Amino acid sequence: MTALLGCDFTSAPSRRKPITLAVGHADRGRVVLDRMERFESLDAWAERLKAPGAWVGGFDLPFGLPRELVVALGWPTGWRACMTHCASLSRDDIRAAFAAFCDARPVGGKFAHRATDGPAGSSPSMKWVNPPVAFMLHAGVPRLIDSGATLPGLHDGDPARIALEAYPGLLARSVLGNTSYKSDDRARQTPERLIARKTLINALEGGQTPLLQGSGLRLKLTHPQRDGLADDASGDALDAVLCLLQAAWAQHQHETGHPLYGLPAFDPLEGWIVTA
Secondary structure (H helix, E strand, O other): OOOEEEEEOOOEEEEEEEEEEEEEEEEEOOEEEEEEEHHHHHHHHHHHHHHOOOOEEEOOOOOOOOOOHHHHHHHOOOOHHHHHHHHHHOOHHHHHHHHHHHHHHOOOOOOOOOHHHHHOOOOOOOOOOOOOOHHHHHHHHHHHHHOOOOEEEOOOEEEEEEEEEEHHHHHHHHHHHOOOOOOHHHOOOOHHHHHHHHHHHHHHOOOOOOOOOHOOOOOHHHHHHHHHHHHHOOHHHHHHHHHHHHHHHHHHHHOOOOOOOOOOOOOOOOEOOOOO
16 A cells, blocks of 8 residues: 655754654545654654655655756756755855845845745745745755655656655645644744644545545544644644645545646746645
């Protein structure tokens, strides 16, 4: 059986904020959450990805950079060569290069965007702060390549292990609009955000998620799992489950004949966010 993975990623995992992995499987239209796994280091997460077994995973980190940025910096425009070059740089090097690009541009248009950012509502993958998604790419993509996984439309690896760029905010907003449901700041972990998490969980269990309509997918939880997702005020566990559902949608697309796990035609340098 092909496992489903959903990964809430951080480029600097620790005991306080580990990488969170939701592991599940599909069963007659239900997405069953089997367990949560947590990794306090990038190396531990990377070793987990190399473990044998078939899976389709949604990973909350960017898989590519804007073509406009790559061309302006004179970096390789082939995806694999670009990722190899990026991985060879330090975070300080990346910050300096990206900041220089932004400094030369007018106010209101500092960042370059990928084509997927618009429909997904995602942050530019070149941002190095709030959130530092550029560092997430720098930490995560080379390890995904090293794991041997296939990144559809970008990199051919093991056809039994499929890694897709996911974005939990896209699925959450399809239910909650702009209502916030999480915060790492304890002072902002309010009753209103708890209510929003419960509303979102109920919608996922009831199949009331506009992005997933047509697939018939519903989340299946135990009572302790439901309570655990609601009680995690950081939203990390819930975000991993949202990525799990995006992976399940992609698997469903593949099983019903879509050659690219539901991804449209996209720029093979930039990548695309699944369900966008």
